[in-house]
Amino acid sequence: MGSFLHRHRSLTPYLLLAPGMLWLAIFFLVPMVFLGYQSLQSGLFPHFQFTWEFSNFSSALSGYHTQLVRSFVYAGIATLACLVLAYPLAYWIAFRAGPWRNLFLLFIVAPFFVTYLVRTLAWLNILADQGPVVRVLRDVHVLGPDGRLLATTFAVVAGITYNFFPFMALPLYVSLEQIDPRLLEASKDLYASSTQSFLRVTVPHSMPGIVAGTLLTFIPAAGDFINAALLGTPNQAMIGNVIQAKFLESLDYPTAASLSFILMGTIMVMLLI
Amino acid sequence: MTTAAETLARPARVGFASRAWRFVARHSLTVYALLAVAYLMLPIAIVILFSFNHPTGRFNYVWHKFTFDNWIHWNSVLGIQSALEKSLEIALLATFVATALGTLIALAIVRHRFVGRGATNVVVFLPMSTPEIVMGSSLLALFLNEQNTIQLGFWTIFIAHVMFIISFVVVTVKARLIGFDRHLEEAAMDLGANEWTTFQKVTLPLLAPAIIAAALLGFALSIDDFVITYLNAGPVQTFPIFVWGVARVAVPPQVNVVASAIFLVAIGLGLANVVWQYRAAKSTRGGT
The missing domain is CATH 1.10.3720.10 (MetI-like)
Structure with a gap:
């Protein structure tokens, strides 16, 4: 074996790659082809036939463009909220936390250790009609006497923001942490105010983190359906809710498949822009 | 810089509120970081807290009474x-x-x-x-x-x-x-x-x-x-x-019990890793 590898050194990388890449090819790439195949079928469960049914796409779009647009709007607001909330925290951890750095990083990822569905359900407790948050907001008249937070757009977007916060905070931290403090000193020496050195040195240098965090937050958020299902009503349904219901409840595989493709295609187009 | 801060601080006898405000202004970023962490921890705390709740009806949304029962009979559901x-x-x-x-x-x-x-x-x-x-x-x-x-x-x-x-x-x-x-x-x-x-x-x-x-x-x-x-x-x-x-x-509260248990094991491993890294960093610093 050893001597065989020695004689065919150029084969080594392919042997190392083979098992894992085969797995990804068979269970990630091939399924995409099947999804495409299914999206062009017609008929009713369980008798689907492949008929190059491109009208699936147009009818899916006309039927569910509301949910599609809503998904991107919610994901966009949540991503922006994550960026605004996470940046100062990541900044503090990178520049001010000192020995506490690792502990605070652990705090950031801690929500991941609680089952996704359970931590989303916890927001049900927090935002509940009888809960303290609603009571205070009613007392200060931000909410009307019957106002509620649950089953509103606010609850869904807040849930998404909370759940994907670490995806934003971690890349931000990584890029901020790599900034050479001497750059900031240099900008001070050149008489930049702290605002100027923040805007002209810190922010541009943390751009890779901002981009990575935005992608890591926006993409899963756009496909999410748990927050809308648990914290919202059908009026807050996102495209994920529709795809999931089409696949598992109404057994309308072709529509579900074409919606999946539309979701992915839209994200790809956004990535390229 | 320090002297300026001291002269500001010395006339003192200022009320607790204004001293607190000055502290906040100077450490506002730190205060923000702590608030952000509190926000991240809040739902986790709720999950763990309600694993000890003895709910009155079927819904485990309102705090009623402390109990260990859910942990002891975690698999009764x-x-x-x-x-x-x-x-x-x-x-x-x-x-x-x-x-x-x-x-x-x-x-x-x-x-x-x-x-x-x-x-x-x-x-x-x-x-x-x-x-x-x-x-x-x-x-x-x-x-x-x-x-x-x-x-x-x-x-x-x-x-x-x-x-x-x-x-x-x-x-x-x-x-x-x-x-x-x-x-x-x-x-x-x-x-x-x-x-x-x-x-x-x-x-x-x-x-x-x-x-x-x-x-x-x-x-x-x-x-x-x-x-x-x-x-x-x-x-x-x-x-x-x-x-x-x-x-x-x-x-049922047992769901909170299982989620809390998974969380505690994971965070335990995470904390052990933090302490280990801290010690490693300290010993290398001491060594050089």
């Missing part, structure tokens, strides 16, 4: 124990396989120049940038088209989990390999070790922290996954699927 066991089995198995496959890919990408390296990087990156619902539904499309031969259940979940964990393993191990000092391996070879011995005795131990980190990440991803699992589970219930089922009726 039908289906919860088998769901947790399924989750653990799948997570262990999928993590093991995905860590092995992912580490090999990382070694190939970092150590070798070969035709198709760019394409490999793209294929590894794709699963991480695809919404879960799309991956889940495409796998389901594959399995449905082969429905005579493939039965949805344990093995389809396993296949799906290995698939989405691999990329994360590759990224984690790759990061470590890039900063890897190859002189150590060369030294081993100079001392007469062959490639396999070098790999076993030098490369693997040095990579171990990254491989362990990747495995922990994979395990966490697997045990927490709902979307992909739900689409490909058939009749099998993992813990998240069990929670989804009861969320539509009423969530």
